[in-house]
Amino acid sequence: MGLDLTVVPPFAGLILQGALWTIAITASAGVLSFFGGIGFAICALYAPAIIRYPIKAFAWLFMTTPLLLQLFLIYFGLVQIGIDIPAFFAGMIGLGLHFAVYNSDIIQTGILAIDKGQHEAGRTLGLSRGQTLRKIVIPQAVRDVVPPIGNNMIALLKDSALVSVIGVVELVHASQLAISETFRPFEFYLAAAACYYVVNLLLEFTLHRIERRIALTR
Amino acid sequence: MTDAKPFVEIRQARKCYGDLEVLKNISLKVNKGQIIAIIGPSGSGKSTLLRAINDLDPLTDGEVWLEDTQVNKKLPHKQYENHINKVRQNIGMVFQHFNLFPHLSVRENITLAPKMLKGISDAEADRLAEEQLEHVGLSDRIDYYPSQLSGGQKQRVAIARALAMQPKVMLFDEATSALDPELVEEVNLVMKRLAEEHMTMIIVTHEMAFAESVADRILFMDGGVVVEEGPPEQLFRAPKHERTKEFLAKHLRANALAPA
Amino acid sequence: MQRVAPFFLEAAWVTLELAVLSTLLGLTLGAIAASAKLYGNVVFRSIATVYVSVIRGTPCLIQLFILYFGGPQIGINLDPFSAGVIGLGINIGAYMTETIRGAIIAVDSGQMEAARTLGLSKFQAVRKVILPQAARLMVRPLGVNINAQIKATALVSAISVVDLTYTAQRYIGSTYKPFEMFILAGVLYMVIITLTGMIVSWLNKRVAIQ
Numbered sequence: 069m070g071l072d073l074t075v076v077p078p079f080a081g082l083i084l085q086g087a088l089w090t091i092a093i094t095a096s097a098g099v100l101s102f103f104g105g106i107g108f109a110i111c112a113l114y115a116p117a118i119i120r121y122p123i124k125a126f127a128w129l130f131m132t133t134p135l136l137l138q139l140f141l142i143y144f145g146l147v148q149i150g151i152d153i154p155a156f157f158a159g160m161i162g163l164g165l166h167f168a169v170y171n172s173d174i175i176q177t178g179i180l181a182i183d184k185g186q187h188e189a190g191r192t193l194g195l196s197r198g199q200t201l202r203k204i205v206i207p208q209a210v211r212d213v214v215p216p217i218g219n220n221m222i223a224l225l226k227d228s229a230l231v232s233v234i235g236v237v238e239l240v241h242a243s244q245l246a247i248s249e250t251f252r253p254f255e256f257y258l259a260a261a262a263c264y265y266v267v268n269l270l271l272e273f274t275l276h277r278i279e280r281r282i283a284l285t286r
Numbered sequence: 287m288t289d290a291k292p293f294v295e296i297r298q299a300r301k302c303y304g305d306l307e308v309l310k311n312i313s314l315k316v317n318k319g320q321i322i323a324i325i326g327p328s329g330s331g332k333s334t335l336l337r338a339i340n341d342l343d344p345l346t347d348g349e350v351w352l353e354d355t356q357v358n359k360k361l362p363h364k365q366y367e368n369h370i371n372k373v374r375q376n377i378g379m380v381f382q383h384f385n386l387f388p389h390l391s392v393r394e395n396i397t398l399a400p401k402m403l404k405g406i407s408d409a410e411a412d413r414l415a416e417e418q419l420e421h422v423g424l425s426d427r428i429d430y431y432p433s434q435l436s437g438g439q440k441q442r443v444a445i446a447r448a449l450a451m452q453p454k455v456m457l458f459d460e461a462t463s464a465l466d467p468e469l470v471e472e473v474n475l476v477m478k479r480l481a482e483e484h485m486t487m488i489i490v491t492h493e494m495a496f497a498e499s500v501a502d503r504i505l506f507m508d509g510g511v512v513v514e515e516g517p518p519e520q521l522f523r524a525p526k527h528e529r530t531k532e533f534l535a536k537h538l539r540a541n542a543l544a545p546a
Numbered sequence: 547m548q549r550v551a552p553f554f555l556e557a558a559w560v561t562l563e564l565a566v567l568s569t570l571l572g573l574t575l576g577a578i579a580a581s582a583k584l585y586g587n588v589v590f591r592s593i594a595t596v597y598v599s600v601i602r603g604t605p606c607l608i609q610l611f612i613l614y615f616g617g618p619q620i621g622i623n624l625d626p627f628s629a630g631v632i633g634l635g636i637n638i639g640a641y642m643t644e645t646i647r648g649a650i651i652a653v654d655s656g657q658m659e660a661a662r663t664l665g666l667s668k669f670q671a672v673r674k675v676i677l678p679q680a681a682r683l684m685v686r687p688l689g690v691n692i693n694a695q696i697k698a699t700a701l702v703s704a705i706s707v708v709d710l711t712y713t714a715q716r717y718i719g720s721t722y723k724p725f726e727m728f729i730l731a732g733v734l735y736m737v738i739i740t741l742t743g744m745i746v747s748w749l750n751k752r753v754a755i756q
Binding site: 285 | 340342367371372373374375377378379381383385386387388389390398399402403431433434444447448451
C-alpha cells in the first residue's frame with residue numbers, strides 16, 4: 069500500500085482538535101498531580117497514623133499497578149458501584165492521582181532535604197510549625213524538585229495517550245477516527261506522533277524556562 | 287543597676303543527651319540593656335545554653351525566664367505551641383549559617399514574620415524593611431535574593447530580619463564563625479551599633495577581641511559549667527581560674543599563628 | 547472467579563514474558579545507543595540521538611500502533627506478541643540509553659585517564675575499568691526502569707496481546723463484573739512487581755557490598 073502523507077491534511081482539523089484535548093487533559097491532570105502530590109507528601113510525613121497509613125497504602129496500590137488498569141477501574145469499574153464519571157474527568161482523575169503519587173515521593177524527599185536551620189529560623193521568629201512548613205519549607209522543597217517533577221509532567225503528557233481507551237477524543241482517538249475512514253493507520257499515527265513530539269518540545273522548553281527563573285531563589 | 291530585676295534569667299539549667307550531661311546546673315542573670323558574651327572551647331555547652339533561652343534546645347531541668355514570663359513553661363502541647371510562638375517573637379536569634387530563606391527576597395525575608403504574626407499592612411512592612419536595612423547598611427539590596435549576597439551581607443540581613451520583630455533580647459550564635467575573615471568586621475560593626483543602642487544581647491563567640499570590646503560581662507564555659515565570669519578587663523587581663531588561663535593562652539597562640 | 551483464575555494466571559505469565567523479553571531487547575539497544583552516543587562518530591551519534599529523542603518524545607502506545615497497525619503498510623507483518631516485545635523493547639531502549647550513558651559519565655573521568663596512562667587502549671579501558679564500575683551504578687535505575695516496564699506491558703492489550711489487562715477486559719464481557727476482574731488483574735500485577743522489586747534490591751545489595 070505504501071505511504072501517502074497527502075491523506076492527512078483533510079483531517080488536520082480533527083487531529084488539531086485532538087491535540088487540544090491532549091493538552092487540556094495533560095494540563096488539568098498535571099495541576100491535580102502537582103497539588104495532590106504536595107498534599108500526599110504532607111500527609112505521608114506529618115499526618116497522624118490514621119491518615120498516614122491509608123495514604124501510604126493507596127500510594128502503594130497506584131505504584132504497583134498499570135495506569136491503564138487504573139483508568140479502566142475508574143471509568144468502567146466504578147460504574148458497577150454506582151459512580152459514573154464522564155470520560156474526560158475519569159481520565160483526568162486517573163492520570164492526576166497516578167502522577168500525584170509519584171510527585172509525592174519526590175516532594176517528600178525534597179522536604180526532608182531542607183536544612184534544619186530553615187525550620188529553626190522560622191520557629192525562632194515565632195512562626196508555628198505549620199506556618200514554617202507552609203511559608204518556608206514547602207516552597208523551597210517544591211523549587212528544589214522542579215526538575216524531577218518536570219520529568220513526571222513529560223511522562224504524563226505521553227501517558228495521556230492512554231485515555232483514548234476510555235473514549236476521550238484526544239490525539240490518539242482522533243487519529244483512530246480518521247483511520248476508520250481512510251484505513252491509513254501509518255500516516256495518521258505518524259501525524260499524531262509528530263503532534264506529541266511538538267507538544268513535548270514546548271513542554272520541555274517551558275520547564276527549562278521555569279528552572280532558569282527559580283535558579284536565583286535556590 | 288546591681289539590684290535591678292533580671293531581664294533574662296536562667297535558673298539551674300541542666301541538659302542531658304542520654305548519659306551525657308552537657309549543661310550542669312547553670313544559672314545566669316542578665317539585666318536590661320546588658321551585653322553578655324559567652325566564650326569557651328567547642329563542646330563546652332555555650333551554644334546549647336544559648337539555644338535553651340528560646341527553647342530551641344529544651345532544657346532537661348531548670349527554668350528560663352524573660353521578664354515575667356517563663357519561657358520553658360510545662361504546658362500541654364497545643365498551649366505550649368501558642369505560648370512559645372508568642373515568646374519567641376520577643377527573642378531575636380542570629381545563627382552561624384545565617385539561615386536566610388533562599389526562596390524569598392531580602393525584603394520578604396524581613397517582612398514575612400511581621401506580616402504573618404503582627405498583621406501589619408504591606409506598606410508598613412515595606413517601611414519596616416527599608417528601616418531595618420538602613421540600620422544594617424544594606425538599603426540598596428532590598429530586592430536581591432540571598433544567593434546574590436556575600437556572607438557578611440547575608441548575616442546583616444539575618445540581623446535585620448530578627449530586629450524587624452522588635453525583640454526584647456537578641457541571641458547571637460557564633461554569628462561570624464562561618465564568614466571569611468575580611469567579612470567579619472562589617473557584621474561586628476552592626477552588632478556594636480546595636481550595643482550602643484542598649485539592646486540586650488547574649489553573644490556566643492570565638493572572637494575574644496570583639497567580646498572584650500563590646501560585652502559588659504564575659505562568661506567562660508567549659509565542660510557544661512560556667513568556670514569563670516566577670517567584666518572583660520578582669521576576665522581577659524587577670525583570669526583567676528587555671529582553665530580560663532589555659533584557654534586564653536591557647537587562643538592567643540592560635541591568633542599569633544593566624545595570618546594577619 | 548474460580549472459572550477465570552487459570553486464564554488470569556496464564557495471562558500473568560504472558561505479561562512476565564513480555565516484560566523480560568522487552569527488557570532484554572531494551573538493554574541491548576540501550577547499550578548500543580549509549581556507546582554510539584559516547585564513543586561513536588558523527589553518523590552513529592546522530593542516529594542514536596534521534597532515536598532517543600523521538601522515542602522519548604512520543605507515547606509508547608503510538609509507537610506500538612505504528613508498528614502493529616501501520617507496519618503492514620510498509621511490509622512489516624508481525625503477530626501481536628512479537629510486535630509487543632519489539633515495540634516495548636524499542637521504547638525502553640531509549641530510556642536505558644540515558645541510564646547507561648549517565649552511569650558511564652558518572653564514573654570519574656580520572657579513571658579513564660588513569661587507565662590510559664597505564665597504556666590501555668580506549669576500548670580496553672572502557673571494558674575493564676569503566677563498565678565494571680558503571681554497571682554497579684546502573685542497577686538501581688534499571689530496577690526503576692524494569693518496574694515501569696512491567697506496568698507498561700499493559701499497553702499491548704491495545705494491540706490484542708492476551709496479557710493480564712486484555713484478559714481482564716475479555717472476561718468483563720462474559721461476567722459483567724468489571725470491578726472484580728480489574729482488581730484480580732491488579733493484584734497479579736502487584737505480585738509480579740513486588741517480586742521483581744525484591745529481586746532488584748537483592749541484586750543492589752550484592753553489588754553494593756563488593
